[in-house]
């Protein structure tokens with residue numbers, strides 16, 4: 001399988017090169033040049049690690065089979081508490097795909113437990129001896145998941161940048177207590193987009209690249225703009241579909257809708273890949289919070305990032321520039337020049353408009369809507385009461401959208417549940433009509449008293465852990481860190 005760039009059709013690289021580099025020249029994203037075909041029949045009765053090996057292997061064709069097999073076994077059999085791809089029936093036609101049983105309690109573990117191994121192997125495959133410096137902008141969950149995945153890996157250093165006051169207290173503690181010799185963590189004066197823009201600037205700075213090259217070092221990204229982040233996420237669409245078939249809820253070949261709480265557009269894009277590969281995906285529903293730039297885009301074809309930024313109770317979706325949308329624009333248009341022009345508009349004017357033809361094609365695949373914090377809160381309360389199902393605020397945004405959109409209620413719908421309710425105990429308790437204490441660990445216990453769900457041990461274990469990182473920096477200091485780390 002070869003990869004090209006969303007902004008330049010002359011680019012043609014292997015999976016290893018795409019993963020080792022992260023970002024294509026002049027800011028483009030690497031995309032596969034075709035969609036391998038895979039149906040339910042091809043993957044039925046496989047365990048999660050087996051399915052991961054098969055599907056990821058279709059995209060990473062030059063990777064050694066044994067390497068993939070061992071890696072997937074190690075990650076998905078051991079690190080997910082036996083619950084990789086776990087689907088729970090919630091009520092009626094609604095299912096929750098609980099993606100938060102990994103080590104950091106957010107769905108990003110699916111990619112970030114695998115991606116570091118893919119990167120180390122990519123470097124071996126292409127004989128790359130650089131020290132890889134990974135810069136990560138995070139709205140909370142990516143940072144911890146990346147730190148956990150990359151800590152103490154050879155030939156790799158990682159620095160994480162999160163918006164000061166933009167994460168939950170538990171998310172912050174998860175990051176600033178991270179162990180490992182090769183890790184560092186900084187709060188940024190600004191929001192997630194400031195952090196992401198700051199990191200992107202450093203990535204495209206040729207002077208920095210040249211200085212680093214002199215030290216046999218290079219930069220790479222762990223954000224979902226790296227292909228190695230995206231490809232593992234395709235697997236759970238297939239796996240959850242197979243679970244519904246195997247439980248008898250769905251006949252093989254029958255369509256299932258998916259609703260995805262969306263920020264950077266990575267998770268839902270993986271669903272688009274699954275559909276293009278041949279999975280019977282019905283509606284692919286993009287659920288946003290009050291930062292509803294994607295909802296407007298899917299309605300009008302205008303992507304307008306010049307708008308107020310809101311801090312919501314679903315901070316991992318507080319994003320105005322959804323980087324992975326660029327990949328969708330490429331696949332829909334198959335025209336790198338067009339995508340390049342749209343992205344120039346976004347950079348220069350803060351907005352872009354796609355053609356009617358592109359919008360039609362997108363509308364044939366995606367539906368979109370958003371939910372306010374109040375609506376999400378109401379959903380948390382209602383589902384806890386009616387169905388004894390407690391969910392986090394991100395998942396609640398998706399359930400809210402799944403309920404209010406006009407879609408066929410006879411078709412089964414899988415809602416991607418992206419974080420443990422314990423990661424956001426404060427807001428979940430508030431939604432359940434309780435008065436949180438302002439103390440993160442007392443809130444965990446209070447939520448445990450109500451829900452009786454076990455507190456994930458990696459969250460409980462944060463209490464009293466040494467704080468290693470306390471620096472707050474400006475976005476334009478990221479470049480110094482890239483040079484000095």
Ligand SMILES: *Cc1c(COP(=O)(O)O)cnc(C)c1O
Nearest residue numbers: 141263264265266267316418419
């Ligand atoms: C990252 C994240 C999302 C959004 O996923 P994208 O791939 O960025 O669209 C949703 N929910 C949670 C809990 C997350 O951590």
